[in-house]
Amino acid sequence: MDKEAMEVLDLGILMLVLALCIVTGVASTFETNRRAYGYNETYMQDKNTTIKNNAYVLTEYGSYDASLSKAELMLVTQIQDSNMPAPKSLKIHDTQFDINYTYKENLSMYGQYMAGAIQNDQKDTRYLVTYEYETDSNGKTANAYYNFAVTN
Known part of the structure; x- marks a missing residue:
């Protein structure tokens, strides 16, 4: 070929x-x-x-109103770490405390603060988290915190 x-x-x-x-x-x-x-x-x-x-069938799964139960409120004090957003301060009723330490031995202290503040609330109480701040006479932020207000 x-x-x-x-x-x-x-x-x-x-x-x-x-x-x-x-x-x-x-x-x-x-x-x-x-x-x-x-x-x-x-x-x-x-x-x-x-x-x-x-x-x-689950008729209701979770709460979608952005509120927290007492147990969830206690959990907030136990899961904060070094990346907690500023101002690193929590306030419930008249009790305000700062999350300064993130070591495990100090977490129980924050839980005790929160438990002492909410122990007299009803079992089914719900809390709403808001960011609050107070200003001084010059308009600068003097005190800032995350406020846990009772919703019901």
């Missing part, structure tokens, strides 16, 4: 191999897409458990 015939034969074989690769690749891509769509559909049906198990 001469050189031109060999080039044509090589080109034909190349086209045949490319066609075979493309056909098998496209077929497997469609199969994968169909399988993934089926998985997504099954997953969405599994998430809708309220239709399947009405006995286990």
Whole structure:
């Protein structure tokens, strides 16, 4: 065979191999897409458990009014770390205390401050967190703190 015939034969074989690769690749891509769509559909049906198990439906999950319970208020004093936002001061009723130390041995001290301030509140009392500040005669901030006000 001469050189031109060999080039044509090589080109034909190349086209045949490319066609075979493309056909098998496209077929497997469609199969994968169909399988993934089926998985997504099954997953969405599994998430809708309220239709399947009405006995286990949660009628209310959490409070969305941004208020805190007594337990959550106590937790606030225990999870503060060195990255607590300024002014690093908490106030509940008439008790104000600063979070100066973040060592574990001092966390119980902050919990005791908070427990002493809220021990006479009702069990179902909710608190709203606000940022408060007081200014001096020059208009500069003299005292800033996070205030926990009773909402109910």
